[in-house]
Amino acid sequence: MILSALVGFAAALVAYSAIFVRGDMSGVMGYLRARGALRRLTEGGADAGAVAAAHDALRTLGTQVGDPVLAARLIPLALLVGLAAGYAVWRVFGRKQTQEGRPDMQERMVYRLAWRKGGVFTLNDLAESSPLDETQARAVTARMLELGRLTRDGEAFSVRSGSRA
Secondary structure, three states: OHHHHHHHHHHHHHHHHHHHOOOOHHHHHHHHHHHHHHHHHHHOOOOHHHHHHHHHHHHHHHHHHOOHHHHHHOHHHHHHHHHHHHHHHHHHHHHHHHOOOOHHHHHHHHHHHHHHOOOEEEHHHHHHHOOOOHHHHHHHHHHHHHHOOEEEEOOEEEEOOOOOO
16 A cells, blocks of 8 residues: 555656656756756856856746646646556555455465475464465365365374375
8 A cells, every 4th residue: 555655646746747847858957957057167166147147047947947837737637647656556566465365375385385394284384384374274274174185183284195286
């Protein structure tokens, strides 16, 4: 959820920035070059008249590049772009975090653990050594017992021979 919100805010900011400069990246780069030249002029110890003229030129260039009135009118569009980007990220990544795990993947985790433990394991082993929590471990072992893929011997479970596909 946090990733989706972060991407949404970032996309809204980028959309607002692109609208503010009307997509004119060469104008932005020209403004940045002029600002760098002004900084070098100031650091170089130029006289006040030259610095004031460079400030005026930079201010004029800034008004030519940016359009704050257009950007203010299109804030809803920038927010809509951010909302769409956040929703897309949530659809791709976030929804998977809230969904239940697939049964076949959980069974594969059980088989891997059983293989590492020599074919015999307990619920505690499964909960500690796999991404499954205790509730999921109980559910998957119950399902596998019901399907005849596991056998129970007290607290321990063992893989039934020939049960893995």
